[in-house]
Amino acid sequence: MDVIKNFKEKAASDLKTIVFAEGEDERIIKAAAKIEAEKIAKIIILADTESIKNDAKKYGVDLSGIKIIDPETSDYVSEFTDEFYELRKHKGISKEDAEKAIKDPMYFGTMMIYTGKADGMVAGAANPTGNVLRPAFQIVKTAEGISTVSSAIIMVLKDKSFGEEGVLVVSDCAVNPEPNSEQLAEIAIATADTTERLLDFEPRVAMLSFSTMGSAKHENVDNVRNAVEIAHENAPNLKIDGEMQVDAALVESVGSRKAPDSKIAGKANVLIFPDLQSGNIGYKLVQRLAGAAAVGPILQGLAAPINDLSRGCSIDDIINLTAITAVQAQSE
Structure with a gap:
């Protein structure tokens, strides 16, 4: 691709x-x-x-x-x-x-x-x-009906086994420092829409955390879990799941062990970070260490x-x- x-x-x-x-x-x-x-x-x-x-x-x-x-x-x-x-x-x-x-x-x-x-x-x-x-x-x-402007970055990886033939869309990496559950849900939905419109493939969205499906208890985990529920309510046809760790989101063997009931785990092509710190650090690590092309940030919601x-x-x-x-x- x-x-x-x-x-x-x-x-x-x-x-x-x-x-x-x-x-x-x-x-x-x-x-x-x-x-x-x-x-x-x-x-x-x-x-x-x-x-x-x-x-x-x-x-x-x-x-x-x-x-x-x-x-x-x-x-x-x-x-x-x-x-x-x-x-x-x-x-x-x-x-x-x-x-x-x-x-x-x-x-x-x-x-x-x-x-x-x-x-x-x-x-x-x-x-x-x-x-x-x-x-x-x-x-x-902002665009009509949008309250949260966010950013998406298209990562084009050398390893085609990840995402959609080596393409991942990650968000938010540039705008919202500490999004709440409602904002995270809106970011996820907006990023899925960006993915579909610009890349013409069906988004499979993983909401990232340091916990996978309740493996850890913390208010930060609750924020992500609540965002998943809100996204399900506001976009019932969107393929989205979480909270999950990034290896569970991207690697099928890990996803099947950590989240066996998830249809997204191991198959995600859209990654939603829980906050700006992790998002910005995460995409730049992949860009610099894996030699991935990082296209963006693409602003969403304007x-x-x-x-x-x-x-x-x-x-x-x-x-x-x-x-x-x-x-x-x-x-x-």
Whole structure:
């Protein structure tokens, strides 16, 4: 299953406009040129025009065909300021503060999506997740019926015996530090939906813990167990089980011993971590030690495709997440 190739081909079939808000980053500049060459998406880079042209020349990168917009001087500043002021005036924002915010590339890029001038945004190479999410929450907001924004990461493993022919979807690895049972259930359902929409296979969801089916007693275990019950109630057709340890979720011989009555144990292709610490540590361990490709984080629950890179991302990571963002935009 060549996941990345599939995303690129689908993105190329209906080109969408994706904003890069961090035009000062070398990786972003180089990724933009490659995306333009591969015709995966139409790219807009937010940056000082002269600075980025100088940087591109220094890096030996050709930015022909890529639109560059300076948020400080753009003709859109007045329009975006008015729009943002209307969105936030109930919070007491002034016009001056609205204009100052809009000139921040993160806010400018998000406003481009809100006003229909772009289809999605990829950021986070030079900014923490909070900087990416804050304008998203304030401008495009969450999708209808969603209260918990979360993230999913597609892990493409060299060992095809795990997950779905070596593909695992893991969550939440970037957004919610300590989700309660209701939030965990919503994260699980959202991740299953992301899996089905983007990867076209049926999700089998394991809710992870340090306990398997009551083998340990602790309030953290109760939180996961309660989330499973809520998910069963809210998505009765979803294949989901837990709580279970990760080896019970992934290895059939272990799953059959630890959770013999489970239809998910040993067969999971979606893993829901109980908190952000375990999720972030877990996916990065697999990425670095097993040499897995980690595509994402893919943000779930926003009303528009805005995705958050890891600050340790590579050029290929940027290209891959751009392809996914474009595919998400195709279904909007």
